[in-house]
Amino acid sequence: MGVNRRKFLKIAGISTLGAAAVPAADALAMNPIEWLDKQLGGFTPSEILLHMGHKPTGLKPREALTAKRWAMVVNVRQLDEEIAEACRETCHKIHNVPDIKNPKHEIKWIWAEHYEHALPGQHHEHIDDVLKEAPFLVMCNHCYDPACVRVCPTKATFKREHDGIVLMDMHRCIGCRFCMAACPFGARNFNWKDPRLFLKEEDQNPEFPTRMKGVVEKCNFCAERLAKGQIPACVEVAQELCKKKGREPALVFGDLEDPDSEVRQVLRRHHSLRRKPELGTNPNVYYIV
Amino acid sequence: MYDGGKIIAGIIIGLIFLTFPIWFTHGKAVKRPEVKLPEKEKQCVQSREYMKTNHMQLLDLWRDSVVRVAQRSYVAPNGTKYDMSLQNTCMSTECHAKKTEFCDRCHDYTGVVPYCWDCHIPPKEEPKEKPEEMH
Numbered sequence A: 001m002g003v004n005r006r007k008f009l010k011i012a013g014i015s016t017l018g019a020a021a022v023p024a025a026d027a028l029a030m031n032p033i034e035w036l037d038k039q040l041g042g043f044t045p046s047e048i049l050l051h052m053g054h055k056p057t058g059l060k061p062r063e064a065l066t067a068k069r070w071a072m073v074v075n076v077r078q079l080d081e082e083i084a085e086a087c088r089e090t091c092h093k094i095h096n097v098p099d100i101k102n103p104k105h106e107i108k109w110i111w112a113e114h115y116e117h118a119l120p121g122q123h124h125e126h127i128d129d130v131l132k133e134a135p136f137l138v139m140c141n142h143c144y145d146p147a148c149v150r151v152c153p154t155k156a157t158f159k160r161e162h163d164g165i166v167l168m169d170m171h172r173c174i175g176c177r178f179c180m181a182a183c184p185f186g187a188r189n190f191n192w193k194d195p196r197l198f199l200k201e202e203d204q205n206p207e208f209p210t211r212m213k214g215v216v217e218k219c220n221f222c223a224e225r226l227a228k229g230q231i232p233a234c235v236e237v238a239q240e241l242c243k244k245k246g247r248e249p250a251l252v253f254g255d256l257e258d259p260d261s262e263v264r265q266v267l268r269r270h271h272s273l274r275r276k277p278e279l280g281t282n283p284n285v286y287y288i289v
Numbered sequence B: 001m002y003d004g005g006k007i008i009a010g011i012i013i014g015l016i017f018l019t020f021p022i023w024f025t026h027g028k029a030v031k032r033p034e035v036k037l038p039e040k041e042k043q044c045v046q047s048r049e050y051m052k053t054n055h056m057q058l059l060d061l062w063r064d065s066v067v068r069v070a071q072r073s074y075v076a077p078n079g080t081k082y083d084m085s086l087q088n089t090c091m092s093t094e095c096h097a098k099k100t101e102f103c104d105r106c107h108d109y110t111g112v113v114p115y116c117w118d119c120h121i122p123p124k125e126e127p128k129e130k131p132e133e134m135h
C-alpha cells in the first residue's frame, strides 16, 4: 500500500515544522507578506526570478533625511490663501504637474479644501469664522495602512517599508485606476491627456520626470528631496512665509516614531484631527484646527 | 511542363523582389551608426564594453533600486559614487548632453524605441536636429 492517511498527515506535519523552524522567529513577528518582502529586499519574487539575481544595487545617499515613519502636521489657523497657493505652486512646479483647467482632467498633488470637504463629518454650520474660510491644505496622507496599495495589481503603488512613504513606480502603472477607487481622499489623479501638452517646455523642471498619458499620479512626500537632505518643498515654502509673517509654522514635517521630532512636539501641544479616521487607513497627515 | 513560361517568370519576379534590398542599395551596407562621446568626461560608470552590451540592464537595475528601495548612490567598479539618474547623471551636460547624438544614433539604426523619454526629459538641444530621413 502507498501512503495512508495517517502517514501522510505525519509527513505533512513534520515537513511543515521543518520548513518553518529556521525563519520562524522572524516570521512570527510580522505577517507573511511583510516577511516575504523583507527577504526579497523590496523586489517581487517574479522580478528576482525573471532577472536572475536582480537584487537592488548601490547605497542610500549619505546626505538623505531618514525616519521610521514620515508624517506632516498642517496647522490650519496659521495658513492663508497666499501660503496655500505658494505651496501648491512650488510643488506643482518642481514635480512637473501639468496645469489643466478642465476639472475632469486636472492633476493635483496638493490643494486647498474647505473644512467640510477636508474633515467631513466633523463639520457643522456654527464653526468659527476663521475655520469657515481657512484653506485646508490636503494631499496624499501617506497612510500607514494605505487602501491604494492593497488594490494595486502591479505593485506600482507601494509603501516604502523603511520610512512609510506611499510611492508610485510610474514604470509599472498600467492605468487601471483601482487605486483611485480605493483612496478615500481623492488624492490621486489619472492622466487622461498627455501631460506634456499642458506643460510648456520652459516651465519644466529638467531634473524631474513628467508623466505620460494613462498613468495615475499623486504627492510623493518629496522623496527625491529627502534623498538630498531637504524637507518637502511645500513645508519649506510655508515655513519661510510663516516666519516672514511672524507666525508659527503652518506645516511641520518629521518622524512620527521619534518622540523628540518636531511633529511629535507640535502634536503634544495641540489637539489634532486626521481625515476620515473611521475608514482605518491610518493617515500620516495631521490637522490642527 | 504546363505553364512553364509563367512559372519561370514568376520565379524571376520573386527573385527580383527578394533581392531588392541588396541591389537597391548597390550591395552596400548602411553605414554603422557612430555615437558622439562626451568631450570632457572620459570615464563612464562602467567600462565601454559593458555599457555597449548591458546599459539597458544597468538602467533597469538603477530604476528599481532608486524607486523601490531608495538606494540612489551607485558605486562604480573604481569606487566612484554616482547619483543613479538617467536624467541628471547620464544625460548631464558633462556627459551625454545630446540625446540625438548619442542614444538616438543606435536606437534609430536598430529600430529600438525605448519608452524612457515618454516621462524622462531629454536635455535641451539648440538648434533641434531635424530627422534626416523617414524610417
Ligand code: SF4
Pocket: A139, A140, A141, A142, A143, A146, A147, A148, A149, A166, A182, A183, A184, A185, A186, A187, A188, A218, A281
Ligand atoms: S491618501 Fe489615498 S493615495 Fe495616499 S496613501 Fe492614503 S489611500 Fe493611498
Ligand code: SF4
Pocket: A151, A152, A153, A154, A155, A156, A157, A168, A172, A173, A174, A175, A176, A177, A178, A179, A180, A215, A216
Ligand atoms: S492605476 Fe496604476 S497605481 Fe493605480 S492601481 Fe492601477 S496599476 Fe496600480
